[in-house]
Amino acid sequence: MILTYIEIRDNKIKKASLEALGEAKRTAERLNIPAAAVVVGSTVESLATELLAGGAAKVFILENPAFGRYSTQDHAQALAELAGKIKPLAIFFSGTALGRDLAPRLAARLGAGLASDCTRIAVDGGQVEYTRPIFAGKALLTLRLNTSPQLATLRPNVFPVFPPATAAGEVVRESAGVPADRTRAEVAEIIGEQGGETDVCEADIIISGGRGMKGPENFGLLRELAALLPRAAVGASRSAVDSGWIGHQHQVGQTGKTVSPNLYLAFGISGAIQHVAGMSSSKVIVAVNKDPEAPIFKVADFGAVGDLFEVIPRLRDEIKKLRSE
Amino acid sequence: MNILVFVKRVPDTESKIKIGPDGKSVVEDGLNFIISPYDEYAMEEALRIREAKGGKVTAVTVGGEAALVILRKCLAMGADEALFVKDPLPESYDGLRTARIIARLVTARFPDFELLLFGKQAVGDDNSQVPSMTAEFLGIAQANVVVKLEVEGGRATAWREVEGGQEKVVLTLPAVISAQKGLNEPRYETLKGIMMAKKRPIPEVSLEELGLRGEDAAPAVSVVRVEPPPARAAGRVVAGSPEDLARQIAAFLHGDAKII
Numbered sequence: 047m048i049l050t051y052i053e054i055r056d057n058k059i060k061k062a063s064l065e066a067l068g069e070a071k072r073t074a075e076r077l078n079i080p081a082a083a084v085v086v087g088s089t090v091e092s093l094a095t096e097l098l099a100g101g102a103a104k105v106f107i108l109e110n111p112a113f114g115r116y117s118t119q120d121h122a123q124a125l126a127e128l129a130g131k132i133k134p135l136a137i138f139f140s141g142t143a144l145g146r147d148l149a150p151r152l153a154a155r156l157g158a159g160l161a162s163d164c165t166r167i168a169v170d171g172g173q174v175e176y177t178r179p180i181f182a183g184k185a186l187l188t189l190r191l192n193t194s195p196q197l198a199t200l201r202p203n204v205f206p207v208f209p210p211a212t213a214a215g216e217v218v219r220e221s222a223g224v225p226a227d228r229t230r231a232e233v234a235e236i237i238g239e240q241g242g243e244t245d246v247c248e249a250d251i252i253i254s255g256g257r258g259m260k261g262p263e264n265f266g267l268l269r270e271l272a273a274l275l276p277r278a279a280v281g282a283s284r285s286a287v288d289s290g291w292i293g294h295q296h297q298v299g300q301t302g303k304t305v306s307p308n309l310y311l312a313f314g315i316s317g318a319i320q321h322v323a324g325m326s327s328s329k330v331i332v333a334v335n336k337d338p339e340a341p342i343f344k345v346a347d348f349g350a351v352g353d354l355f356e357v358i359p360r361l362r363d364e365i366k367k368l369r370s371e
Numbered sequence: 372m373n374i375l376v377f378v379k380r381v382p383d384t385e386s387k388i389k390i391g392p393d394g395k396s397v398v399e400d401g402l403n404f405i406i407s408p409y410d411e412y413a414m415e416e417a418l419r420i421r422e423a424k425g426g427k428v429t430a431v432t433v434g435g436e437a438a439l440v441i442l443r444k445c446l447a448m449g450a451d452e453a454l455f456v457k458d459p460l461p462e463s464y465d466g467l468r469t470a471r472i473i474a475r476l477v478t479a480r481f482p483d484f485e486l487l488l489f490g491k492q493a494v495g496d497d498n499s500q501v502p503s504m505t506a507e508f509l510g511i512a513q514a515n516v517v518v519k520l521e522v523e524g525g526r527a528t529a530w531r532e533v534e535g536g537q538e539k540v541v542l543t544l545p546a547v548i549s550a551q552k553g554l555n556e557p558r559y560e561t562l563k564g565i566m567m568a569k570k571r572p573i574p575e576v577s578l579e580e581l582g583l584r585g586e587d588a589a590p591a592v593s594v595v596r597v598e599p600p601p602a603r604a605a606g607r608v609v610a611g612s613p614e615d616l617a618r619q620i621a622a623f624l625h626g627d628a629k630i631i
Contacts, residue, residue: 119512143532160591180397181382185388186597189593193591232540233540236536236539238535245535248534297552300384330624347627348619349609350610357617360617361617
């Protein structure tokens with residue numbers, strides 16, 4: 047069995063979790079084994095139908111009033127108990143902030159090897175092979191895990207969701223307690239979650255600015271453009287972040303985030319190697335830069351040589367026109 | 372406060388990565404190596420806590436002899452001690468194994484530690500595994516990707532970055548914290564610090580001395596291959612008036628890419 051941990055936010059299943067479940071289903075099919083999902087939360091059983099339709103033959107529900115707010119140790123303990131009972135071949139997580147926090151904790155508890163931030167999962171000779179970018183995408187590492195179970199986090203926005211099928215399968219409720227020492231780490235507050243900006247890792251479209259933006263005040267131009275588009279986020283190059291023009295959570299590249307959106311729109315970004323590494327797996331790259339020699343044009347599907355301050359307002363009008371059609 | 376900081380030697384971020392002839396490794400020759408940038412934030416934070424509360428900062432690395440240079444950097448920045456854990460294996464991309472070594476070291480040599488600081492990931496392996504795994508092996512709390520940290524009276528308050536916001540987490544010490552960019556601005560080493568660090572002997576400990584052998588130190592990961600990423604086909608580059616460029620971009624996004 048391949049088990050997928052399902053992440054819940056505002057009582058909804060995260061898209062990245064459905065992507066991970068979809069890949070679990072495809073991988074399980076190649077191995078001729080079932081795919082399953084597990085939801086850990088306070089009241090989550092109503093979500094099972096969507097998971098049965100999304101590729102799971104079995105959905106495990108681990109409910110406890112204490113699980114309403116995420117705690118690494120609580121969730122790791124609940125999952126470790128379930129894994130002990132059902133002995134999955136592998137457990138998949140989405141490579142979100144939560145998945146990257148939880149998966150290694152569980153891996154250590156289970157003595158399991160972990161493949162982080164996978165962008166491709168294949169089966170060769172009955173063995174699962176995990177491919178993941180290293181050096182922020184300057185190279186790809188393919189590995190096998192010599193443990194049972196095998197754990198993997200899957201990069202958001204890379205794997206397709208399983209085409210919704212009829213919800214057929216089994217929902218299993220398992221008892222789930224909390225560890226005795228659970229007071230060790232408590233989430234006291236979540237800041238800026240409501241109405242927060244879309245994170246670059248989860249965005250379908252990233253509108254990114256570099257040194258050519260000239261100052262913090264001009265990032266408003268990019269935010270306006272992002273506001274016109276669905277699931278769009280504002281990104282930035284290291285030099286823009288290091289100049290203090292925008293928060294580091296927007297930084298794309300080797301000391302920022304590695305992203306794979308459907309569209310990466312780069313304004314005034316020269317294309318330093320550490321930046322390109324972080325965004326070159328984007329499906330489509332469009333760049334606007336004054337300098338025709340800018341290295342960003344070597345990776346762009348469409349490059350426009352021009353002044354971004356003149357192009358952006360006009361592009362905004364063009365996009366508005368297209369969106370209203 | 373007794374603080375341990377774990378640091379790793381990595382190729383700098385401007386490096387071009389070449390694949391070795393075995394197809395399973397990265398060529399190290401000709402690369403410039405640095406302390407992993409996130410580890411530097413961890414190091415700086417440790418020094419700031421010590422400066423405010425007193426205590427001792429020990430920098431630790433697990434790796435080959437070449438990693439000694441980043442321990443010297445930590446000493447030059449102001450670490451009180453450095454410790455080199457000699458690992459005969461080259462890069463194995465295996466966080467579990469490294470975390471096991473670190474947990475064993477902490478239990479054996481630093482039973483009175485209060486805070487373990489790491490970078491949120493090593494630039495290069497990009498695993499983000501070792502901090503959480505170490506916390507689990509030691510049975511202590513963790514907060515990852517931390518952008519602000521306060522330590523007071525046996526507790527730490529950490530602000531960790533999550534999608535679209537921050538989580539404020541309160542932890543009982545001892546605990547593991549992994550540092551994200553934004554936590555602080557690392558200091559430069561002073562010339563005096565550099566000179567002093569050069570002369571300091573750095574104690575070394577082997578895996579055998581930590582009682583790790585055979586299965587304990589066996590990797591959970593087998594490398595199948597390392598390869599370059601697929602090259603992107605060269606696209607179109609156009610010039611023209613701003614109106615013209617905006618129209619062409621919109622047409623590309625709508626017609627060719629079908630995104631808008």
